[in-house]
Amino acid sequence: MSTLDASDDQASPATMSARPVRVIPQGRSGSALKKADNRAAYLFLLPWLAGILLITTLPMLASLYLSFTNYAVIGLPAWIGLDNYIRLFTADRRFITSIWVTLTYVGWSVPLVLLFSLAIAVALNRGLRGLAIYRSLFYVPSLIGASVGIGLLWKEVFGERGVVNDILGWFGIAGRGWINNPTFALPSVIALNVWTFGASMVIFLAALRQIPESYYEAASIDGANAWQRFRRITLPLIAPVIFFNTVLLLINSFQSFTQAFVVSNGRGGPVDSTLLYSLYLYQQAFQQMQMGYASAMAWILLIAIGIATALMFWSSRYWVFYGDR
Amino acid sequence: MATARTYDPELLRAEKRRRENMRRLKGLGLHALLIALLFVMLYPVIWMVFSALRPEAEIFGDMGFIPTNWTLENFVRGWQLYGNLTFTQFYINSFIICALAIVGNLLACSMAAYAFARLEFRGKWFLFAIMLGTMMLPIHVQLIPQYIFFLNIGWVNTILPLVVPKFLAHDAFFIFLMVQFMRSLPSELEQAAVVDGASYWQRYWRIILPLSMPALATTAVFTFINTYNDFFSQLIYLTDTDRMTVPVALRLFLDPSGGSSSFGGLFAMVLVSIGPVLGFFLASQRLLTKGIATQGIK
Numbered sequence: 001m002s003t004l005d006a007s008d009d010q011a012s013p014a015t016m017s018a019r020p021v022r023v024i025p026q027g028r029s030g031s032a033l034k035k036a037d038n039r040a041a042y043l044f045l046l047p048w049l050a051g052i053l054l055i056t057t058l059p060m061l062a063s064l065y066l067s068f069t070n071y072a073v074i075g076l077p078a079w080i081g082l083d084n085y086i087r088l089f090t091a092d093r094r095f096i097t098s099i100w101v102t103l104t105y106v107g108w109s110v111p112l113v114l115l116f117s118l119a120i121a122v123a124l125n126r127g128l129r130g131l132a133i134y135r136s137l138f139y140v141p142s143l144i145g146a147s148v149g150i151g152l153l154w155k156e157v158f159g160e161r162g163v164v165n166d167i168l169g170w171f172g173i174a175g176r177g178w179i180n181n182p183t184f185a186l187p188s189v190i191a192l193n194v195w196t197f198g199a200s201m202v203i204f205l206a207a208l209r210q211i212p213e214s215y216y217e218a219a220s221i222d223g224a225n226a227w228q229r230f231r232r233i234t235l236p237l238i239a240p241v242i243f244f245n246t247v248l249l250l251i252n253s254f255q256s257f258t259q260a261f262v263v264s265n266g267r268g269g270p271v272d273s274t275l276l277y278s279l280y281l282y283q284q285a286f287q288q289m290q291m292g293y294a295s296a297m298a299w300i301l302l303i304a305i306g307i308a309t310a311l312m313f314w315s316s317r318y319w320v321f322y323g324d325r
Numbered sequence: 326m327a328t329a330r331t332y333d334p335e336l337l338r339a340e341k342r343r344r345e346n347m348r349r350l351k352g353l354g355l356h357a358l359l360i361a362l363l364f365v366m367l368y369p370v371i372w373m374v375f376s377a378l379r380p381e382a383e384i385f386g387d388m389g390f391i392p393t394n395w396t397l398e399n400f401v402r403g404w405q406l407y408g409n410l411t412f413t414q415f416y417i418n419s420f421i422i423c424a425l426a427i428v429g430n431l432l433a434c435s436m437a438a439y440a441f442a443r444l445e446f447r448g449k450w451f452l453f454a455i456m457l458g459t460m461m462l463p464i465h466v467q468l469i470p471q472y473i474f475f476l477n478i479g480w481v482n483t484i485l486p487l488v489v490p491k492f493l494a495h496d497a498f499f500i501f502l503m504v505q506f507m508r509s510l511p512s513e514l515e516q517a518a519v520v521d522g523a524s525y526w527q528r529y530w531r532i533i534l535p536l537s538m539p540a541l542a543t544t545a546v547f548t549f550i551n552t553y554n555d556f557f558s559q560l561i562y563l564t565d566t567d568r569m570t571v572p573v574a575l576r577l578f579l580d581p582s583g584g585s586s587s588f589g590g591l592f593a594m595v596l597v598s599i600g601p602v603l604g605f606f607l608a609s610q611r612l613l614t615k616g617i618a619t620q621g622i623k
Contacts, residue, residue: 034445040525041446048437048456048500051493055471056459062470073473120362123355136610137363143602147554148572149595152579156588157369161385167368195366255463258556265579278557281465286561291469298465305463 067296072289084296095297097272098280104186105276106253109193113249114242117197121204122234135205138198145196151262155179158188158263179263182273189274192259200245207241208234239320243312250308254301257282277301377592384588400597403590410566412574412594418563419553419570422484426552427545429491430499434544435537437494438503439529443515460497464557472561486562487555491548499544506540507533546609550602571598 042049067084069077088095124134144150157163158178165175178184211234219229235242257278260268268275268283281301285294376384377399379392405411440446441453475486494500510533518528534541556572563569575598578591 036525037444038446041440041444041449044436044440044444044525044529045452046436047433047492048494051433051490051495052455052459055490055493055495056462056467059467059470059474060462062473063466063468066469073476120359123359126352126355128352128355128359132610134359134363136606137367140603140606141366143550143606144554144599146556147599147602148556148575149598152575152591152595153369153373156592157372163369163372251461251463255465261556262576262579278465282557285469285472291473295469298463298469301463302466305461309461 063295063298066292067299069292071292071295073291077292080292084293085300087293088296088300094272094275094280098268098275098277101186101268101273101275102254102277105190105193105256106250108187108190109253110246110249112190112194113197113200114245116194117200117245118204118242120197121201121208122230124201124205125208135202138201140198142196142199145192146258148258148262150192151259154188154192154259155263158184158191180270182271185263185270185273189259189263193253193256200249203241203245204238207238211237236321240322243316243320247309247312250312251305254305254308373592373596377589377596379589381587381589384592399587399589399593402587403592403594403597412571412597414567415569415571415574418484418568419572422487422559422570423549423552425484425488426491427548429488430494430496430544430548431541433492433494434496434499435503435534435541436529437500438507439533441500442504442507443528443533444525456497456500460501468561475562481562482565482568484563484568487552487558496548496551499548502544503537503540506537510536542609546605549605553602 066077068079068081070080070083071077120138124131128134160175160177160180162178164178168175176184178188215233215237216229219233224232255278256276260274260276260279261282264270264274264279266279266283268279277297278301281294281297284290284297372390375390375392378395378397380394380396381399383392383394403412437456441449441456471486472481475481480486514532514536515528518532523531554572556576559570559573560576563573575594578594
């Protein structure tokens with residue numbers, strides 16, 4: 001543990017000194033050593049390079065090609081140009097639905113996760129006793145939230161006779177079947193995603209603990225209240241981490257699959273209300289065997305994530321400052 | 326300063342005590358709030374635990390929160406829901422995949438990380454940028470051709486599509502994690518080894534790897550949790566019932582024929598299925614939370 005602690009505390013300065021200083025053994029010139037370094041490095045990278053070529057680049061190129069074809073696994077892909085893309089946007093209502101479902105899902109869960117994780121992290125960072133226990137307990141849902149088991153549990157919790165209705169019953173509110181209701185099914189799945197805010201919280205907590213206490217003391221002496229201290233000190237200093245968490249959450253939420261699959265038994269129902277993009281892609285590829293069509297969907301997803309990430313990076317110029325600590 | 330001197334020390338002390346009490350009171354309120362939130366969040370899980378431990382007929386009844394008739398029958402029934410196929414087989418399948426995935430990730434990712442962190446070579450920053458880029462790639466753009474390829478070489482319905490990519494360092498995140506760690510190791514040790522004529526492999530295997538234990542352990546735990554929870558690829562690649570893993574088998578509870586008739590069995594098996602993840606987490610808690618934290622710092 002101690003070594004990990006050390007590396008944490010000096011994260012950035014330590015990287016500066018890590019460059020190997022060259023000690024040149026007898027009989028070898030500097031450039032010969034450099035060559036040896038070069039060759040050794042590529043040998044070490046060999047598995048990864050093979051992976052990049054065989055299971056990343058080639059499949060990506062192949063799926064780009066397939067997206068312009070009609071291909072149902074049996075037989076050969078037939079070139080149809082842009083037809084898949086045109087059909088997706090003009091003739092496929094479920095596709096448009098899946099986009100709206102996904103945008104709703106991402107648009108609600110990312111801000112809510114950020115809000116919860118930051119609020120709890122700030123609360124925990126006040127020198128509270130039992131910090132480690134709280135941190136672990138809040139983190140537990142992140143560990144299990146993506147599993148099929150929790151999806152099954154959620155289905156019952158938000159079911160007609162589930163826990164949610166029990167709790168509502170305590171306050172005299174009559175419940176309903178949330179997960180089977182087209183209006184409430186998606187919010188239930190969003191709630192499951194928000195439930196796993198612990199992972200972001202842990203990252204926020206680590207960042208908060210790096211802010212020197214003296215900043216807050218100085219601000220207090222100047223008469224800043226709690227909100228001003230948060231707004232003027234905490235927020236700007238952890239902006240890079242907010243940015244990092246947002247990008248991470250965006251990329252992950254766009255690809256969410258398991259929970260929508262489990263609560264709707266793979267259908268995306270009721271009435272396509274939980275038809276997340278990944279789920280529809282899965283249906284097209286592995287139930288309808290429309291591999292070309294699904295490949296086009298995959299590329300649209302890649303471009304969408306690319307645009308979302310690029311927008312985040314562009315906007316970060318206006319609200320994230322990395323200046324000297 | 327001049328005004329400060331005029332304060333009565335008694336008064337100052339009293340003021341300090343008052344503030345201390347205020348702070349303590351606020352702390353108490355915060356504790357209460359956090360515990361209440363935790364209770365609401367974890368209530369479904371607690372409910373499931375108690376449901377799994379009570380007779381089937383009492384699960385949705387008004388029988389009180391804590392069971393009066395404790396029983397393990399749900400576990401027995403859930404474990405052998407599918408004819409002669411029991412969860413024993415599913416757990417064996419899951420654990421084999423997890424074990425191989427851990428070995429693959431540790432080996433392949435640490436090798437790549439060693440090159441990035443400790444060696445100078447041509448095209449280093451270009452390749453490093455590619456590595457970072459692949460962390461953001463959605464799996465979907467590779468998935469379909471990969472599936473078709475694995476189908477054609479007869480790998481579908483084997484564990485190979487789930488395991489072989491790990492030996493090719495496909496999880497770039499772990500490379501990144503280890504690079505961050507290995508960079509921070511002092512260079513003196515490796516220099517001494519160079520003087521003694523150690524080969525690159527010896528430097529990596531004998532010096533850097535043992536020193537990188539915390540990063541390796543974090544990788545192992547995360548790989549276990551991710552692989553064990555991974556549903557999408559196991560759903561696609563493992564279709565024969567005797568090849569199924571725990572998450573894929575759990576999914577069978579959704580079938581109207583099996584699942585809805587036995588909520589007790591379902592809850593019991595869900596509970597058992599999250600056990601290994603919680604166990605790994607408890608065993609390596611501090612390491613894990615630190616491991617995630619290191620993503621954010623930089």
